[in-house]
Amino acid sequence: MIERAHFILVCLTLFVLPLSSALANDPMPSEESLAGAFKTVDTFSPYAGRNFPVQVLWGDTHVHTGLSMDAGAFGATTTPDDAYRFAKGQELMSSTGVPARLSKPLDFLVVADHSDNMGFFPLLAAGTPSFLADPTGRRWYDMIKAGGQEGVKVAVEVIQRFSNNTFPEALASTPGTTAYRDTWEQIIKAAEDHNDPGNFTAFIGFEWTSNDMGNNLHRVVMYRDGGHKASMVEPYSTVKPQGSPDPTKLWDWLEAYEAKTGGRIMALAHNGNLSNGIMFPMKKTYFGHKVNEAYATRRARWEPIYEVTQIKGDGETHPALSPNDEFADYETWDQGNLDLSTLKEEKMLQFEYARSGLGVGMQVENRVGVNPYKFGMIGATDSHTGLATAGEDNFFGKHSGGEPNADRWKHPMAKIGDLSYESYNLAASGLAGVWAKENTRAAIFDAMMRKETYATTGPRMTVRFFGGWEFEASDALTRQPAGAGYSKGVPMGGDLSAPPEDSSIPSFLVAARKDPISGNLDRIQVVKIWVDKSNTRHEKVYDVVWAGDRSPGADGKLPSVGSTVDIPNATWTNTIGEPELVGVWQDPAFDAKQPASYYARVLEIPTPRWMAYEAKRYGLTNLPEEVEMVTQERAYTSPIWYTPKKK
Amino acid sequence: MNRLLREPLVHFLLGGALLFILYGLVSGDESYAPDRIVVGADRVTELATTFQRTWSRPPTDHELRSLVNDFVDEEVLYREALALGLDRDDLVIRRRMRQKVEYLHSDLAEFAPPTEAELAEYLASNHDVYQVPAQVTFQQIYVNPGAKTGDASPYERAETILAGLRSGQAIDGDLTMLPAGMRSVSESEIGSTFGALFAADLVALQGVGWLGPVASSFGLHLVHIDKRLPARTPELDEIRREIARDFDSLRRKQKNKEFLNKLRARYEVEVRMPEGESLAEEPLAPSMEG
Numbered sequence: 001m002i003e004r005a006h007f008i009l010v011c012l013t014l015f016v017l018p019l020s021s022a023l024a025n026d027p028m029p030s031e032e033s034l035a036g037a038f039k040t041v042d043t044f045s046p047y048a049g050r051n052f053p054v055q056v057l058w059g060d061t062h063v064h065t066g067l068s069m070d071a072g073a074f075g076a077t078t079t080p081d082d083a084y085r086f087a088k089g090q091e092l093m094s095s096t097g098v099p100a101r102l103s104k105p106l107d108f109l110v111v112a113d114h115s116d117n118m119g120f121f122p123l124l125a126a127g128t129p130s131f132l133a134d135p136t137g138r139r140w141y142d143m144i145k146a147g148g149q150e151g152v153k154v155a156v157e158v159i160q161r162f163s164n165n166t167f168p169e170a171l172a173s174t175p176g177t178t179a180y181r182d183t184w185e186q187i188i189k190a191a192e193d194h195n196d197p198g199n200f201t202a203f204i205g206f207e208w209t210s211n212d213m214g215n216n217l218h219r220v221v222m223y224r225d226g227g228h229k230a231s232m233v234e235p236y237s238t239v240k241p242q243g244s245p246d247p248t249k250l251w252d253w254l255e256a257y258e259a260k261t262g263g264r265i266m267a268l269a270h271n272g273n274l275s276n277g278i279m280f281p282m283k284k285t286y287f288g289h290k291v292n293e294a295y296a297t298r299r300a301r302w303e304p305i306y307e308v309t310q311i312k313g314d315g316e317t318h319p320a321l322s323p324n325d326e327f328a329d330y331e332t333w334d335q336g337n338l339d340l341s342t343l344k345e346e347k348m349l350q351f352e353y354a355r356s357g358l359g360v361g362m363q364v365e366n367r368v369g370v371n372p373y374k375f376g377m378i379g380a381t382d383s384h385t386g387l388a389t390a391g392e393d394n395f396f397g398k399h400s401g402g403e404p405n406a407d408r409w410k411h412p413m414a415k416i417g418d419l420s421y422e423s424y425n426l427a428a429s430g431l432a433g434v435w436a437k438e439n440t441r442a443a444i445f446d447a448m449m450r451k452e453t454y455a456t457t458g459p460r461m462t463v464r465f466f467g468g469w470e471f472e473a474s475d476a477l478t479r480q481p482a483g484a485g486y487s488k489g490v491p492m493g494g495d496l497s498a499p500p501e502d503s504s505i506p507s508f509l510v511a512a513r514k515d516p517i518s519g520n521l522d523r524i525q526v527v528k529i530w531v532d533k534s535n536t537r538h539e540k541v542y543d544v545v546w547a548g549d550r551s552p553g554a555d556g557k558l559p560s561v562g563s564t565v566d567i568p569n570a571t572w573t574n575t576i577g578e579p580e581l582v583g584v585w586q587d588p589a590f591d592a593k594q595p596a597s598y599y600a601r602v603l604e605i606p607t608p609r610w611m612a613y614e615a616k617r618y619g620l621t622n623l624p625e626e627v628e629m630v631t632q633e634r635a636y637t638s639p640i641w642y643t644p645k646k647k
Numbered sequence: 648m649n650r651l652l653r654e655p656l657v658h659f660l661l662g663g664a665l666l667f668i669l670y671g672l673v674s675g676d677e678s679y680a681p682d683r684i685v686v687g688a689d690r691v692t693e694l695a696t697t698f699q700r701t702w703s704r705p706p707t708d709h710e711l712r713s714l715v716n717d718f719v720d721e722e723v724l725y726r727e728a729l730a731l732g733l734d735r736d737d738l739v740i741r742r743r744m745r746q747k748v749e750y751l752h753s754d755l756a757e758f759a760p761p762t763e764a765e766l767a768e769y770l771a772s773n774h775d776v777y778q779v780p781a782q783v784t785f786q787q788i789y790v791n792p793g794a795k796t797g798d799a800s801p802y803e804r805a806e807t808i809l810a811g812l813r814s815g816q817a818i819d820g821d822l823t824m825l826p827a828g829m830r831s832v833s834e835s836e837i838g839s840t841f842g843a844l845f846a847a848d849l850v851a852l853q854g855v856g857w858l859g860p861v862a863s864s865f866g867l868h869l870v871h872i873d874k875r876l877p878a879r880t881p882e883l884d885e886i887r888r889e890i891a892r893d894f895d896s897l898r899r900k901q902k903n904k905e906f907l908n909k910l911r912a913r914y915e916v917e918v919r920m921p922e923g924e925s926l927a928e929e930p931l932a933p934s935m936e937g
Contacts (some may be wrong), residue, residue, distance in 0.1 A: 066746065077746075081896060089835075097930075104835070104838070104839055105835075193892050194892075233700065233701065233703060234697065234700040234701045235701075236701060240713075240717070241710065241713035241714050241717050242697065242698065242701065242714065242717075243701075253701070253702070256702055256703050256704075257703075259703070260703040460839075462824070477822060478822075479822065479823065479824065479827065480824070481824065511824060513824050513825070514864070514865075516838070516839075516840070516841060516842030516843070516845075516863065516864045516865070517842060517843070517864070574864060578793060579864060579865040579866070580823060580824055580825075580865070582824065
């Protein structure tokens with residue numbers, strides 16, 4: 001009934017107004033009629049007419065296939081084509097002959113093979129002369145150029161010659177024909193073949209694997225563009241003189257790419273935990289550059305998001321850095337750098353983890369005026385099997401030597417002398433949740449640029465996080481908190497506006513809905529990192545909304561939610577926790593003069609870790625004590641920053 | 648002296664020397680002259696071209712010198728490695744070379760584009776893979792099992808709400824962030840939000856009006872199915888791109904298999920088993936091909 005009234009009002013206004021202004025000299029409609037004209041008609045879909053993202057898209061920004069030097073060496077035979085099919089939900093044979101399938105398809109994928117040693121047959125423009133010098137080569141070249149059936153005949157002839165062992169030796173090692181495509185072009189082709197705007201997004205990308213002296217500074221490079229632009233420039237590698245392991249040189253290359261092609265590109269760093277203290281430097285970088293305004297500006301511009309959780313450990317925080325955080329010791333890898341050539345020292349930790357890194361960024365900003373580490377958060381797998389598996393009950397390991405079989409838990413992922421990265425310490429992590437307006441390269445890339453993303457350790461919870469100055473408890477009592485969120489504040493990844501009054505205190509609206517196939521939710525927390533006037537960093541974790549009737553104890557800590565995990569059977573029940581949590585929280589210790597960043601952490605109830613499924617499936621007994629069998633999956637949102645106005 | 652020149656041995660020696668000299672003159676190839684590395688002009692061009700493709704500009708003279716030096720270092724170590732036989736029995740090298748052969752063949756297997764008949768036939772024999780799934784438009788009212796609302800069990804509350812809905816009342820149900828409904832979605836899309844079991848139960852519902860309660864991992868739901876669209880097989884024109892891509896992928900895989908079988912036919916394979924070990928006749932079979 002109300003809709004009808006509005007409809008009539010709209011019609012009247014639309015038809016009568018122009019008429020009346022034509023007839024009478026009265027261009028100003030009355031306020032009442034205008035109020036009616038612009039009211040949104042209640043539609044079935046509450047999303048009609050809104051301009052903010054209403055769906056979260058799930059993807060993995062970091063998967064390697066058999067094209068990666070190390071993956072192929074480990075035995076991966078998957079191709080980029082296979083990786084995309086798997087991500088879309090098809091069943092595949094893994095490289096070791098085990099059938100594999102994702103529980104739910106992903107919405108996007110980045111195949112990020114290592115740029116070093118990429119390319120079986122790099123296209124050697126100069127190779128062509130020696131190819132043409134051979135009479136058979138010349139004949140084939142002409143036939144290929146003729147194209148069509150002639151080209152096909154060449155292929156047939158080449159294969160026959162090959163099978164009969166009569167392939168001209170000179171030609172075998174002289175790529176230069178259209179038959180020998182550059183591996184980079186193959187990667188691009190697979191992405192273009194599988195990119196399906198609106199349904200599935202295949203991003204073009206590669207990994208720049210900086211590993212100087214074993215210290216991890218890897219970045220995944222991701223393109224917003226399609227094959228036309230991406231194929232104009234060869235990927236940047238890390239071995240001198242062609243490449244460099246220095247991130248500032250990578251940024252030079254990114255800049256050159258954008259300048260040459262007019263395209264857009266970004267770099268996503270990961271595994272600060274294996275960098276041995278060089279991921280988020282305070283004063284000087286590992287390669288000797290000063291952390292000054294220029295460095296900070298470039299770092300912030302090229303690296304808007306950070307891969308905080310993946311198979312080689314969780315990088316949110318470390319128990320030594322966050323002794324009061326009972327959830328800090330999660331999938332912690334802290335023995336040393338990537339190849340264990342140098343052991344870890346405690347002083348390295350603060351420059352390795354995301355939480356302290358956010359703080360270091362604000363400390364640097366106090367000194368040089370720009371925050372270099374103002375990053376959003378995502379998760380990814382870094383799987384080297386071509387299969388993006390992050391589910392605890394569907395974990396295919398880091399590389400093909402670790403694909404499911406009864407003994408894989410025993411074989412260390414890497415072993416140097418007495419030290420090793422044990423397979424049972426691999427994390428079945430993570431995924432990226434992106435609040436994008438649609439499932440296309442442009443929309444997802446742009447969402448990442450504005451950091452409207454969050455990381456999970458595998459499950460697909462829906463998480464919303466907004467910061468503003470006017471949220472009230474009633475904003476949590478709606479069906480769609482995002483409505484209040486976007487109109488009264490900024491989403492995850494955003495910057496709080498200037499406080500409306502000197503006494504204003506920021507408030508945050510958090511909401512999370514469980515992954516239907518995973519555990520219920522235990523609690524949502526807000527982690528605050530701030531810097532005081534002596535430029536010292538602080539952090540505090542607040543429990544904001546939680547399941548059940550618990551209250552914080554005398555020590556201020558919320559009691560644990562308990563556990564329903566049956567380890568021998570690798571099961572749990574959702575009789576504890578809640579499927580949805582939503583609440584509004586105000587910062588009780590806000591100081592308008594102190595820069596601060598806030599991010600939300602959502603925790604599930606305890607569920608079986610992949611080793612528990614492993615033990616059950618393969619009947620394993622007598623596992624070492626240190627093998628973790630229970631996990632509490634979590635999500636980390638991109639932060640919201642508060643920056644005091646400069647006087 | 649004359650006697651010497653007429654000796655067959657001398658002729659042999661002279662002939663041999665001549666051959667050596669001739670060979671040295673004819674084979675000017677850089678790679679095979681011992682202790683001599685010649686970096687040819689085409690190689691230098693290749694280094695510069697690769698640099699240019701990475702940096703969008705040609706290398707400076709100093710940069711080119713670095714590239715050439717690095718290449719020479721690589722060639723030196725490569726030859727030393729070969730001389731030491733380091734290419735043999737190296738798992739990584741073996742796998743790399745295997746991949747190279749497989750790629751070489753796969754790469755060369757460029758096919759003529761498929762015909763209409765081939766694509767139509769492929770779609771016909773695989774139509775279940777390409778089915779557009781059935782779609783549903785529905786509304787749902789949520790009952791939270793954890794809500795504290797008197798003595799009634801969640802199930803009883805749901806039944807009460809159902810009765811109310813059926814008699815025409817507008818009931819909101821318990822507060823949730825789950826959507827109040829979804830429009831034209833497949834079972835798997837429903838499953839992504841509500842869970843696979845709920846999705847399966849929902850699409851299997853018979854009857855009209857408000858139905859339920861249907862359980863999900865969130866609680867109970869009363870549902871109203873507004874519209875149904877049955878599953879259908881798309882026309883070739885709708886999915887031509889996917890069909891062509893998948894057909895090509897399958898053809899390529901088949902060709903690769905034939906190629907390997909053909910090569911293998913050239914070899915005689917004997918497996919000697921250690922004491923106490925046994926070998927099955929057939930390998931593991933995949934449940935699906937490709």
